[in-house]
Amino acid sequence: MRAVVFTSEGRLALEERAQPTPGRKEILIKTAAVGICGTDTHVLDGEFEGTVFPLVPGHEATGTIVALGEAVNDGVFDFQIGDHVAINPSTTCGECEFCLNGHQNLCRFWNGLGVVASDGASQEYFTAPASNVFKLKPETDIYEAALIEPLACAIRGWDVLPRRMGDHVLVYGAGTMGLLMAQLATRAGAATVSIVDLNEARLVTAEECGIAHRFISADDADREKWDVVIDCTGNIRAIEDALTRVKPAGFFQDFGVAPADRTAQFSPFRVYRDEISIVGTMAVLNSFGRAVEMFEAGAINAKAMISHSYVLDDYEQALAQFRKGEGRKLQIRPHDTESRVLIP
Numbered sequence: 001m002r003a004v005v006f007t008s009e010g011r012l013a014l015e016e017r018a019q020p021t022p023g024r025k026e027i028l029i030k031t032a033a034v035g036i037c038g039t040d041t042h043v044l045d046g047e048f049e050g051t052v053f054p055l056v057p058g059h060e061a062t063g064t065i066v067a068l069g070e071a072v073n074d075g076v077f078d079f080q081i082g083d084h085v086a087i088n089p090s091t092t093c094g095e096c097e098f099c100l101n102g103h104q105n106l107c108r109f110w111n112g113l114g115v116v117a118s119d120g121a122s123q124e125y126f127t128a129p130a131s132n133v134f135k136l137k138p139e140t141d142i143y144e145a146a147l148i149e150p151l152a153c154a155i156r157g158w159d160v161l162p163r164r165m166g167d168h169v170l171v172y173g174a175g176t177m178g179l180l181m182a183q184l185a186t187r188a189g190a191a192t193v194s195i196v197d198l199n200e201a202r203l204v205t206a207e208e209c210g211i212a213h214r215f216i217s218a219d220d221a222d223r224e225k226w227d228v229v230i231d232c233t234g235n236i237r238a239i240e241d242a243l244t245r246v247k248p249a250g251f252f253q254d255f256g257v258a259p260a261d262r263t264a265q266f267s268p269f270r271v272y273r274d275e276i277s278i279v280g281t282m283a284v285l286n287s288f289g290r291a292v293e294m295f296e297a298g299a300i301n302a303k304a305m306i307s308h309s310y311v312l313d314d315y316e317q318a319l320a321q322f323r324k325g326e327g328r329k330l331q332i333r334p335h336d337t338e339s340r341v342l343i344p
Contacts, residue, residue, distance in 0.1 A: 002334070003123030004315045007054045009046035012319075014312060019125050021067075026127045027079060028067035029087065033146040033309070034114075034121040035060030036322050036330045037176070038234075038257060043115055044319070047260070050110075052117040058332065059089035059114040060149040061121035062142050065133075072130045084136040086148040087128045088288040089113035089120065105156070105285040112283070122315065124334045134292050143309070144302035145295060146331060147176075149284075152291035154180035157230070157255050157281040158188050165189040167227040170218065172242050173256060174202035174211075176305065176329050178232035181255065182211050183300045190228075194221055196238075205328055208304040218245055226250065234258040240265055248274035255281055307343040309333045 003017045022028040040057045042048045065083045072079055079085075092099050092107035099107050113128060114120015136145055154177060169185040171178050174197035185193040194213035195206050203214040215221055218241065225247040231239045234256030243266045246252045258264075270276065295302070307328035310318040317339075318330050328343060 001124040002312050003056050003119075004058075004312055004332070005054050005056055006044050009053065010044065012044065012316060014315070017123070020127045022069040022072075022127050024069045024071045025130050026069045027065055027072060027085075027130050027133050028125060028127050029061075029063035029085060029121075029133075030066050030125055031061060031121045031123065031334045032063045032084075033061070033143040033331045033333050034058035035146045035150065035176075036318055036332065037150070039115060041319065041323060042257070048115060050116045055114070055117070056119035056121075056123050056126070057114045058120035058122035059112055060146050061087045061089070061126070062136070062145045062148070063087070063121070063126075064142070066125065069130070077130055079130065079133065079135070084138065084140065084142050084145075085133050086136055086145050086288075086292060087113070087121070088132040088134065088152065088284060089115065089149065090284050091118065091129060091132065103285070105283045110283075122312070122332050122334070124312075134288060136292065137296055140296055141302070143331065143333065144306060147180075147300065147302050147305060147329065148288070148291045148295050150176055151180055151295055151300060152284045152288040153177070153281075154184055155287040155291055155294065156283065156285050157181055157253060158184055159285070159287065160279050160281050161188070161228060161230075161251055161253055163188040164227070166191045168192045168223065169194070169228045169230070170221075170226040170242070170245055171195045171230045171232060172238045173197055173232035174199070174206045174214075175232065177255060178230075179206060179209050179211075179305060180300060181230050181232055182206065183209055185228075187294075187299055194218075194226070199325060205304060209301045228253070230255050232256045236262050236264050243276075246274075246276050248276075250274075251277045251279060253279050253281060304343070305329050306331060308339070308341055309336060310339040311336050314339045
């Protein structure tokens with residue numbers, strides 16, 4: 001079979017590999033779709049903590065079960081060959097302080113499939129622990145469902161934010177994560193949802209996703225402050241601006257991934273005087289199953305969010321397009337015969 005491999009920092013190749021064999025409690029999956037994410041670029045660039053090369057990337061994945069390890073169904077599971085599934089890429093040690101205290105997403109030995117030391121889904125077939133595999137309904141679009149993993153991250157984001165009826169919410173960034181956080185805001189009780197992005201094409205996508213208030217700058221909005229402000233850009237200037245938009249007693253969430261060595265300036269006095277809460281959020285924590293439920297309940301407009309699909313041969317082209325910020329969500333579909341533009 002064929003696989004995209006990050007051979008070393010800054011280098012990738014398309015390789016022929018033997019099809020993997022599932023371990024005792026593992027499942028072998030034929031990849032349907034895998035989304036390209038900013039994490040993939042950080043991994044390739046050597047910016048992600050703990051990555052071990054060579055590594056097959058790809059952590060936003062769906063597929064079809066083709067083989068089961070001998071003990072997969074010995075307990076609570078009832079997986080069958082042919083089931084359509086989504087995969088939670090996060091694996092943890094289960095033994096450290098944070099795992100034992102219910103903060104598995106902060107595990108000191110956290111290992112994401114396609115991110116740290118275990119191969120991901122940018123290949124024709126891959127294996128995953130049975131406990132990380134979630135069944136999809138037969139009628140669920142298996143390609144669009146690759147958005148379930150980032151949706152699980154967004155749900156975790158809302159888990160650490162207040163979900164109060166009538167709040168006004170402002171989101172910075174109309175990429176995949178910003179669109180997901182904004183679409184979930186109404187489910188969390190928001191009275192209004194606004195989104196800011198310098199890329200006007202992304203604001204068009206936001207409109208298609210039902211976000212009523214869309215701006216190039218928050219200065220263009222009809223209000224000055226919001227109860228909840230969420231940065232999904234990781235851009236320092238955006239973060240600094242976003243912090244000034246939070247109402248007294250409001251919440252700011254640092255959702256986007258900023259470079260590890262960068263710092264942002266803000267007024268500690270204002271955080272003190274106005275009782276501003278600043279919260280972070282990391283990956284997935286007990287939210288993947290809920291993401292499947294929310295996705296299948298139609299909580300997001302998945303069709304509007306995916307603009308391109310690429311075959312494995314065009315992975316490098318897809319990554320270059322992602323870095324330029326062109327298109328919407330980009331996917332790799334290893335068993336397609338050609339790359340396609342889904343939304344011009």
